[in-house]
Amino acid sequence: MRRLEFPFDPDERKQRIRDYIEKTTRRTVSLVITDNSTTMLSIKDTGRALMLRLHRIFLEAGIDVLNELSDYIKGRKGRTPLIRNFINSNTHKVKEKPPRRVNLRTEGRYYNLLDIYRSVNDTYFGGRVSASITWGSRSPRRSARKRTLGSYTGRGSLIRISPVLDSGKVPRYFLEYIVYHEMLHADMGIRAGKGRRIIHSREFRRRERLFKHYDRAIAWEKKWW
Numbered sequence: 001m002r003r004l005e006f007p008f009d010p011d012e013r014k015q016r017i018r019d020y021i022e023k024t025t026r027r028t029v030s031l032v033i034t035d036n037s038t039t040m041l042s043i044k045d046t047g048r049a050l051m052l053r054l055h056r057i058f059l060e061a062g063i064d065v066l067n068e069l070s071d072y073i074k075g076r077k078g079r080t081p082l083i084r085n086f087i088n089s090n091t092h093k094v095k096e097k098p099p100r101r102v103n104l105r106t107e108g109r110y111y112n113l114l115d116i117y118r119s120v121n122d123t124y125f126g127g128r129v130s131a132s133i134t135w136g137s138r139s140p141r142r143s144a145r146k147r148t149l150g151s152y153t154g155r156g157s158l159i160r161i162s163p164v165l166d167s168g169k170v171p172r173y174f175l176e177y178i179v180y181h182e183m184l185h186a187d188m189g190i191r192a193g194k195g196r197r198i199i200h201s202r203e204f205r206r207r208e209r210l211f212k213h214y215d216r217a218i219a220w221e222k223k224w225w
């Protein structure tokens with residue numbers, strides 16, 4: 001008799017991962033599987049339990065990746081090369097096209113965002129970042145309230161740049177800096193931290209300073225915003 005091949009059962013797999021992490025860390029684990037590709041992995045220790053949030057791709061993670069995760073939780077390891085590799089080699093499963101509703105607008109009055117995106121991508125990322133970019137909405141109410149100059153959403157991998165930067169008063173290096181910052185988010189993906197989410201990790205800050213006009217951009221920002 002031939003055994004039937006069972007289809008991959010995500011619920012069962014989730015259960016097994018949770019059991020495994022509980023067994024190896026000797027902690028009570030609450031595991032949530034997410035579709036959040038901005039935060040692929042987050043760990044929160046409430047004292048009584050570990051709140052573990054993993055992106056769906058981890059359902060297919062091998063034992064080596066789970067072991068590293070377990071060591072990381074136990075605090076034996078600060079670096080997580082296996083997890084990083086696992087995420088990097090699975091990101092093609094994560095990236096989705098931006099929702100249809102988003103109309104990408106890259107041609108501005110002063111600046112063409114696509115030109116800037118491409119040159120930053122070539123200069124700093126070897127062309128590997130594949131995000132979409134657009135000028136954000138022009139709603140004056142919103143931009144007055146929120147001084148967000150740029151944002152990145154992992155879902156759909158979309159970078160939005162505030163249209164207040166599409167101005168002759170804004171030097172090109174400053175706009176490049178904002179685009180570079182958001183592209184770093186797109187490039188770095190993983191944000192694992194104990195307790196709270198680390199959005200701008202030490203590594204993020206280190207890489208941010210690799211931007212050629214970093215000091216100038218920061219100085220300009222202080223003067224104008």
Ligand SMILES: [Zn+2]
Pocket residue numbers: 181185199200
């Ligand atoms: Zn940021």
